Amino acid sequence: MSAPALFTPYSLGDLRLPNRIVIPPMCQYSADGHGNATDWHLIHLGSLALSGAGLLIIEATAVEPEGRISPDDLGLWSEANAAALGKVIEGVRHHSAMPLAIQLAHAGRKASSAVPWAGGQLLSAEQGGWPCVAPSAVPYSDAEPAPLALDADGLVRVRDAFVAAARRAAAIGLDCIELHGAHGYLLHEFLSPITNRRADAYGGNLENRLRFPLEVFDAVRAVFPAGKPVGMRISATDGVDGGWDLDQSVALAHALKARGCDFIHVSSGGLSPLQKFALGPGYQVPYAARIRAESGLPTIAVGLITDAEQAEAIVADGQADLVGVARSMMYDPHWPWHAAARLGAQVEAPRQYWRSAPRGVGDLFVGAKIGMR
Template identity: 85%
Template sequence: MSDTASTLFTPFTLGKLTLPNRIVIAPMCQYSADGDGNASDWHLIHLGSLALSGAGMLILEATAVSPEGRITPDCLGLWSDANAAALGRVLDGVRRHSAMPLAIQLAHAGRKASSAVPWAGGQLLSADEGGWTCVAPSALPYSATEPAPTALDADGLARIRDAFAAAARRAARIGLDCIELHGAHGYLLHEFLSPLSNIRDDAYGGSLENRMRFPLEVFDAVRAAFPAGRPVGMRISATDWVDGGWDLAQSVALAQALKARGCDFIHVSTGGLSPLQQFAVAPGFQVPFAAHIRRETGLPTVAVGLVTEAEQAEEIVANGQADLVGVARAMMYEPHWPWHAAARLGAQVNAPRQYWRSAPRNAGNLFAGARIGMR
């Protein structure tokens, strides 16, 4: 155990929400809703497990704001009061045993909607297979083998913008602490940003200002619909990894525009828009993008990208590359990842009383407030 105080396990404030440490559980799609977008028992088990991990905040998976905005027919939704009631029941169960701040990622999949679940191949579904017609900024398919989506008209844009706002109001009603807009990984808001997927000739296409217009309108609508003081941020892909596509310089411009509108944080990922993307995957490969945006804008950032080790996460926040570290797949593999990180860094972490006796003898005073008595 280290004798040096850990930065990873210091508090951080977003809006009026204070996180107990800098570890964020990043959104991870589960494809386990009931078919109408309603949360299921799986979500109670999955989220309940993660909420006992001692992380600073848990962000729920990409949650569709309309039925056609789902990635798959089994994706979570928040487009109806029935969706809100089902998710609210899950969150009530989680909160009974955890005080961890809970956020939600609101999303629309755009031209990457209507897909099979990953374990069934992930391909675009036809209407006969339970799929639907996708919508997008322009009638450009994700790949040459797929049918073109329908280009959104003014009414379609207004309908989706209003759906994001309505979902934000439902999120507030069921007590979610924070909203993250999904503007990454080739989904609808990212599709508007990138010149590879947006070739519109109206006010929502062409120049960088025009391509940013709809994502910023959505942000404004959500920010107005969600209570003041509860943070709203955005997940972005900082680059398409394709020549002529969305890139880091444009991401800085977007982050600056978001900051001016009261955005509380930016969650920095990359890629997902085009099958032509080319990049090498390595530990922390996306962290430099978060560091650059943080340095250029001063906007609080969440860094992700094969962050799997406690010392790696500590270095990211201690060196000022990001304010928060997002852990996703590593957290699913080891739901007590923050416990192990705290033990290795000589820090303390919150854990349920029922688990206090589980700390190894060499972990010191690992669990905050732990008091153990036995007869």
């Protein structure tokens, strides 16, 4: 009997994943105020790395201090950041062979925000905030000040910050990079005509709006080790009339594939408070399915994917190559175990947990051998 599609191996570049379950980036807002990882990251990532998923992507990690969503965001703009995160990765690696990726990000006009449990609003200088940058001086809402439009030197600085962070990611042994081009953050802001009002070579028509995100991709791909995958997360549509849409996302996917991109991680929204989406199970999967079908780029689908049968159908039906399970994974860090049990598959688990498999689920854990006197 063949394994369920969700539990078949898959390769991104030279990186072999044991199954099709991806843990997407989930911001923890728990760094030390200087971008350095803390014990929380060791506990959080360590727990997820024991889940049996195929790939774990570390949360959105700022490439420069001004690119943080909040003052407590993880960063990779300094050697101190790299040392702190490297220590976490070393700890995780002692107990898990799960492939580890990192999402490199710049928050653009959505930077300088309070952490979600403190309201998430834009922070003033008196509250510890800082000036935001964007492609154009277009505020997120009428109640907020306009960001500073990046000039030519600013574009070089940001691109070089992504490159420096990618070098640090390689140096601390990460297996994969995902560039954050979604959810209304800086690279997404360049893509969308709502936020990109530039009159130079980086604004206007689609080719120009693609230019800076593609330059960042090319620069990161050039410095990250060959064979180690580099991909991008995108919002397939802004959910706003006249904004970024699925047709443009397909065009971006074709351009990325031509540049050697290894995967595209398909989400939606986040750019405008005016967005409208009909939320429901798997509501973003059709975006991933069309991008995959028309570009041939390996695709990660997300969006209210919560149960094993749903995830299995997405992969088995060819809607996506990989399935991202985010909030459900935080709620249930052993989600892949339970999915394997429901689908009749096997999953990797630490030896210390082999005795936990319930009776009646068969050989749930790969290589499990239990003996006691």
